[in-house]
Amino acid sequence: MSPSILLLFLFLFVTPSFSAFVAPITKHHVHNTPFYTLKLQLKTPMQPTFLLLHIGATYTAVNCHSNYTSTTSRPVPCNSSLCHSLRSNQLISKKCDITTNAAVGGNCVISPHKSFAMVDSLALQATDGRNPGKLTTFPEFVFTCSDESSRLLKGRAKKVVAGLAGLGVSNYSLPAQVSTNSSVFSLCISGSPSAPGVAFFGLDKPYYFFPGLDVSNHLSYTPLFSYHPGIFTNRKTETKQLKDGYYIKVKSIIINGKPININQKLTMISTTNPYTVLERTIFRAVTVEFKKESRTMKLKSVKPVKPFKLCYEADGVLETHLGPTVPQIKLVMQNDVVWRVFGKNSMVRIVDEGLDAWCLAVVDGGVGSVPAMVIGGHQLEDNLLQFDYGKKTLGFSSTLLQYKTLCANFNFSTNNAIKVF
Numbered sequence: 001m002s003p004s005i006l007l008l009f010l011f012l013f014v015t016p017s018f019s020a021f022v023a024p025i026t027k028h029h030v031h032n033t034p035f036y037t038l039k040l041q042l043k044t045p046m047q048p049t050f051l052l053l054h055i056g057a058t059y060t061a062v063n064c065h066s067n068y069t070s071t072t073s074r075p076v077p078c079n080s081s082l083c084h085s086l087r088s089n090q091l092i093s094k095k096c097d098i099t100t101n102a103a104v105g106g107n108c109v110i111s112p113h114k115s116f117a118m119v120d121s122l123a124l125q126a127t128d129g130r131n132p133g134k135l136t137t138f139p140e141f142v143f144t145c146s147d148e149s150s151r152l153l154k155g156r157a158k159k160v161v162a163g164l165a166g167l168g169v170s171n172y173s174l175p176a177q178v179s180t181n182s183s184v185f186s187l188c189i190s191g192s193p194s195a196p197g198v199a200f201f202g203l204d205k206p207y208y209f210f211p212g213l214d215v216s217n218h219l220s221y222t223p224l225f226s227y228h229p230g231i232f233t234n235r236k237t238e239t240k241q242l243k244d245g246y247y248i249k250v251k252s253i254i255i256n257g258k259p260i261n262i263n264q265k266l267t268m269i270s271t272t273n274p275y276t277v278l279e280r281t282i283f284r285a286v287t288v289e290f291k292k293e294s295r296t297m298k299l300k301s302v303k304p305v306k307p308f309k310l311c312y313e314a315d316g317v318l319e320t321h322l323g324p325t326v327p328q329i330k331l332v333m334q335n336d337v338v339w340r341v342f343g344k345n346s347m348v349r350i351v352d353e354g355l356d357a358w359c360l361a362v363v364d365g366g367v368g369s370v371p372a373m374v375i376g377g378h379q380l381e382d383n384l385l386q387f388d389y390g391k392k393t394l395g396f397s398s399t400l401l402q403y404k405t406l407c408a409n410f411n412f413s414t415n416n417a418i419k420v421f
Ligand SMILES: *[C@@H]1O[C@H](CO)[C@@H](O)[C@H](O)[C@H]1NC(C)=O
Pocket: 067
């Protein structure tokens, strides 16, 4: 065998198949409240489509009851093997039984709201972790035809958001459908509405950000959990919202070196909650300690702005590249690794008629709220998070600002040499 043929054989048989994809994440606002979308190409001909980023949802949902035009879309028939598979993956409501769904024309009903499963073409750009590359089409992408995103956004932003992108633990989540290495995806949410952040699917490394920093070298890891019955020992009825989600265990919250023990509480990571939510007891302990520490730092309190409890006059607060200088918060994970939260992620600036304040971006979940802690979008901005459901780990960077980069610094110039093989 000639060396070149040998090389060709080596190339064909030794090279692992490679498929990793990338999509921009955009920050938007409705009435000053932020939300985040993933942009991808849907339908034939392809339409750029913004889907609400929902890491907990087990499938993608698109508002397609009216005005959905695509030459490749088709509903999934009720008695098809795909519909049976959706059912065995428990994505289908109990109401879906073949005899009663005549109302939706023999389609595969996927939720109690008469939403049905659809298949259409979806396209994403390949990536090597440095640039986006060629578009790859997934002709049989499965989603549900429903208004879930409108419900989550309370009917607002309908013009921008066509549905939601489900990144939860399921065989029909977006990562599972687009990647051979479905167990890993990463998010880097930008804090700026004018410069998008980035999502990677099926890529565990590298993640390059200008000026040439590979963030995969700066991740700390902690065990990642998904819902299973009994995960919440203090809960009788477990809602759908709890079932859809990724969790970590947080041991304590440290404020300027003063620890508040929270006893390894399950903490949900959420891209649909704008701010961190704490159960009442934890909320009180955190705000009392933060207030005490802010007094020693001579921050001047002002009347709080809803939904927040602690606000400070912006005038007296020093700003650095890590945001306003306020008491530093650290989350200590079950395995003792630490997620450091600086002012940029812990505080929001509120400017309104004669008011200019920094408020602690944490809200009160109420007595006994479950999960006891939800880490929301504002706290995730300019942090890279790697969800690896195969290894059951969450990798997190803490703020990228400490490395003098940002989630908006991914190079979105297309390099067509990058493709799946
Ligand atoms: C239907 O979709 C088209 C193309 O996206 C858009 O221009 C039009 O405004 C939409 N109509 C309604 C009623 O939403």
